[in-house]
Amino acid sequence: MSATTTLAPPPRLHGALVLRGLLLAGLAILALLPLLNRLPVDSALHVSDFLVAVTGKWICYGVLAMAIDLAWGYAGILSLGHGAFFALGGYAMGMHLMRLIGPRGVYGNPVLPDFMVFLGYTELPWTWWGFSSFPFALLMALLVPGLLAGVVGYLAFRSRITGVYLSIITQAMTYALMLAFFRNDMGFGGNNGFTDFKELLGMPLNSGGTRAMLFYAALAVLGLSLLLCRHITQSKLGRVLVAVRDAESRVRFLGYNTTHVKLSVFVLSAMLAGLAGALYVPLVGIINPGEFSPGNSIEAVIWVAVGGRGTLVGALLGAFSVNALKTWLTSFAPDLWLFVLGGLFVAVTLFLPRGLVGLMSKGPGR
Numbered sequence: 001m002s003a004t005t006t007l008a009p010p011p012r013l014h015g016a017l018v019l020r021g022l023l024l025a026g027l028a029i030l031a032l033l034p035l036l037n038r039l040p041v042d043s044a045l046h047v048s049d050f051l052v053a054v055t056g057k058w059i060c061y062g063v064l065a066m067a068i069d070l071a072w073g074y075a076g077i078l079s080l081g082h083g084a085f086f087a088l089g090g091y092a093m094g095m096h097l098m099r100l101i102g103p104r105g106v107y108g109n110p111v112l113p114d115f116m117v118f119l120g121y122t123e124l125p126w127t128w129w130g131f132s133s134f135p136f137a138l139l140m141a142l143l144v145p146g147l148l149a150g151v152v153g154y155l156a157f158r159s160r161i162t163g164v165y166l167s168i169i170t171q172a173m174t175y176a177l178m179l180a181f182f183r184n185d186m187g188f189g190g191n192n193g194f195t196d197f198k199e200l201l202g203m204p205l206n207s208g209g210t211r212a213m214l215f216y217a218a219l220a221v222l223g224l225s226l227l228l229c230r231h232i233t234q235s236k237l238g239r240v241l242v243a244v245r246d247a248e249s250r251v252r253f254l255g256y257n258t259t260h261v262k263l264s265v266f267v268l269s270a271m272l273a274g275l276a277g278a279l280y281v282p283l284v285g286i287i288n289p290g291e292f293s294p295g296n297s298i299e300a301v302i303w304v305a306v307g308g309r310g311t312l313v314g315a316l317l318g319a320f321s322v323n324a325l326k327t328w329l330t331s332f333a334p335d336l337w338l339f340v341l342g343g344l345f346v347a348v349t350l351f352l353p354r355g356l357v358g359l360m361s362k363g364p365g366r
Helices: 011-037 049-075 082-104 114-119 134-158 163-181 208-233 236-253 258-284 294-307 313-330 334-351 355-361
Strands: none
Touching: 011 049, 011 208, 011 313, 011 355, 049 082, 049 208, 049 236, 049 258, 049 294, 049 313, 082 134, 082 163, 082 258, 082 294, 134 163, 134 258, 163 294, 208 236, 208 258, 236 258, 294 313, 294 334, 294 355, 313 334, 313 355
């Protein structure tokens, strides 16, 4: 062999470059959508309002998927309760938006939301204090999911509850919250939840400029979340997380406090999910107890499995691809979606355990 012979790049490196290129191209395309939406309707490059709106939802789902991947893909914590953290963040932002309606509501009460007036409330419950402030609402969207994850995680990890038992606990937590938020006496809108929002930060939510701002805010959070998660997974903490996932008893034997390690990543993951929910509500214009549905948490886990857990990029790929398939299929055969989703999970588990990302990381002949 000649000394000047050029060697082919390793298959894994080649796959990583492809994924990075696809990620950058995808983010660039997403950033163009609101601009293309402003083009004349008869333009060949015009993008519909529906596509921009549904893509904004997918961006929020992408942040949620990364949050799950950080806990499950790297630390081995299979949580079936991230839909609850997502919904709690959404409710925090929804409470702020409801407070901003003021006298423009149906009953014209400057303090109480319409549903409270209808139910006979005479004063604002203490749980609503402070939500007229946007920074406070955003802080609560992070702290409430993080606090709940801290309590549940500490009790579970301290008792060394793992695997399917931990999944069942988080699923039960989600179901309990759903039942609680359905009650009218909880003061969170009951079955109807929150809707009919008017404005955010002084801008009307029904304007094209506000929708574009929310879209770019969600996209910015997606990018920052990706950078944060990537920094964590490539640091010493990330290596410890993977070691805990693969051999927790050995990591404990080496002197690491695995309870604290798992708890820290679980709380951070819950806070990211809450932030995704806070972005989601002003984009879709509604939040109700249905967001706590256990099925939502299971579906989000399937996004990560389909894309490829333990890769971050795979979580994004799974969130976008599965939700695109859902949007297309439910437009003409909504009853088939659950069967397709279940079949997709089984197929990935049996034939593609590394997800869609695994296809790109395979070299020739592998």
